Amino acid sequence: MSTPEAPSPSVEAQMRRRLRRHNRALAELAATKTELVSALLHELRTPLTAALGMLDMLPEQTGDPLLDEALPLISRNLRRIERCTNEIATISGIESGTIPLDRTEFDLPGMLRRVAGAAGADCATAPPDGLFLGDRERLSEVVTRLLAAVRALSGSAEIEAELVGGEWQVSFPLPDEQVTDRLFTSTGAGGNAMALIMARAVVGRHGGSVGVHSSGGTAYLRMLLPL
Incomplete structure (x- = not known):
């Protein structure tokens, strides 16, 4: 029974070059994703921190029925965005390895x-x-x-x-x-x-x-x- 011929050195070299290109493309994609997530988190956190700070300065009761109804709703949604932002940061850190896992x-x-x-x-x-x-x-x-x-x-x-x-x-x-x-x-x-x-x-x-x-x-x- 004949054995298959081994690929020629030139074919092996082409395969290695192709793998290196794919690996570089994957590395660039991962880096781009990390940079994008980091930029988005920064853009979200800056106005979010300012909005939460202003909200904390307001009294619980303003005397205005519309404001007294709207402020708790605004607060709940801002806190929800804050939790989501923190979770995205945690997931990104786990994926990239910047947040270590115990062994x-x-x-x-x-x-x-x-x-x-x-x-x-x-x-x-x-x-x-x-x-x-x-x-x-x-x-x-x-x-x-x-x-x-x-x-x-x-x-x-x-x-x-x-x-x-x-x-x-x-x-x-x-x-x-x-x-x-x-x-x-x-x-x-x-x-x-x-x-x-x-x-x-x-x-x-x-x-x-x-x-x-x-x-x-x-x-x-x-x-x-x-x-």
Whole structure:
């Protein structure tokens, strides 16, 4: 049986040059995204800080019925923008590595059971315990928010975790009707879109991924976390 011929040096050199070009393009794209996010955050925070400062100087009751009704609404929306801005900054920092993640050993199934118990949800893990190296607090926050987001879609939520081939598969069953058009896209239901973006940033820094999978006719939102 004949063996395939190895590519000629010229072909290998072309492939290497092409890979270098792709890597440079990706690096430039990542740098552009980081710079854009940083610029946008600066543009948002400057007027936001000024508006919040002025708002804090106003009395709680002005005596004007229209102002007394409008000011709490303005305050709530400004605080909402502030929370969103801070979260974008956190996600950007996690993605770029400027916000470090802890690398400590902890019991991943135990953490999942605690999160599920606090939310009144079911949790099944196989095996029942297992050590994982990573940022326990960030992952706990991610699981908490994904659980709440899935519950907002379906009215109930549970966690299924299984160790398969050297990686943990942490799954959240989705409703039978698979409302994928609403899956983490609306700004309501506790900010589920931001929950998914944060999950992808944190899990990605652990070398894993987050996505929708189907098994046995059931759709799952699934986190893959390699050991």
